[in-house]
Amino acid sequence: MPQVSLTVNGRPVKVEVEGRTLLVQVLREKLGLTGTHVGCDTSQCGACVVHVDGKSAKACTLLAAQLEGASVTTIEGVAGADGKMHPMQEAFRDNHGLQCGFCTPGMVMSAIDLAKTNPDASEHEIREWLEGNICRCTGYHNIVKSIQAGSAAMRAAK
Template sequence: MTKVTMTVNGKSVSKEVSGNTLMTEFLRDELHLTGTHVGCDTSQCGACVIHVDGVSVKACSMFAAEADGAEVGTIEGQANADGSLNVIQQAFQDHHGLQCGFCTPGMVMTAASLLKENPRPTEHEIRDYLEGNICRCTGYHNIVKAIMAASGQDVSGIAAE
């Protein structure tokens, strides 16, 4: 067992974990932050995207011990301080960027990273950035529209699909 200490969504946490504990397990089972979804366990789908020291990481491909000392952000930490949806989450709701919702936490976390790097991405740049995130329901059109709206771009001329 190894003791890990990290800051998760602004709160310091310390826990004993085995060396093979994945971040998905640590977040979901130890910290009860179940918004980080486990879709494939092979780093293919992107449902488990979190931020570690400001970088998007697929939590199923990282051991909890690797995050010792890190700043970790999960979907639960994305909301505004008053608990309301942040601009990205609200755009996903407003523009129907989700259906079943399983991929949504990973999509929102990936979108947050993209908008941090590129505040006004084009449709092509968004689609390219989302390459590591799989959605089986939406066809991505409304996800892309939601991210463009979250960036402050006018999407009124984009037809819904």
């Protein structure tokens, strides 16, 4: 079986995979990082969004074998080393940006990528960006508020 070496949340890992093994399977089943969720498994819902080399991607639509040498960040890797939540996580908590929470890890990872590429996104731009993140509880209103607050906090922290 081929081996893949990659960095996950700053830690080098080496895993055995089949050609068809998905990144999300490696994360959840081999590394125990179950914060990355599988919702639709058809690349639409965004519950599995992680960062690959700093850019958001859907972990259900990537083969682990593609990621030799890549750096992957999951929701477990965004908090500070001292356990302090990432400003975007704090913003989701402060603004009640979730109800059941299933979509939240993907929402937060997607939102962090947006805040990096477009630090002061308008409400419209945030809603457009969330095209690939589906929430069935909130109606998105508080998610948008959370992302606005989280982006502002990330700007302030710079």
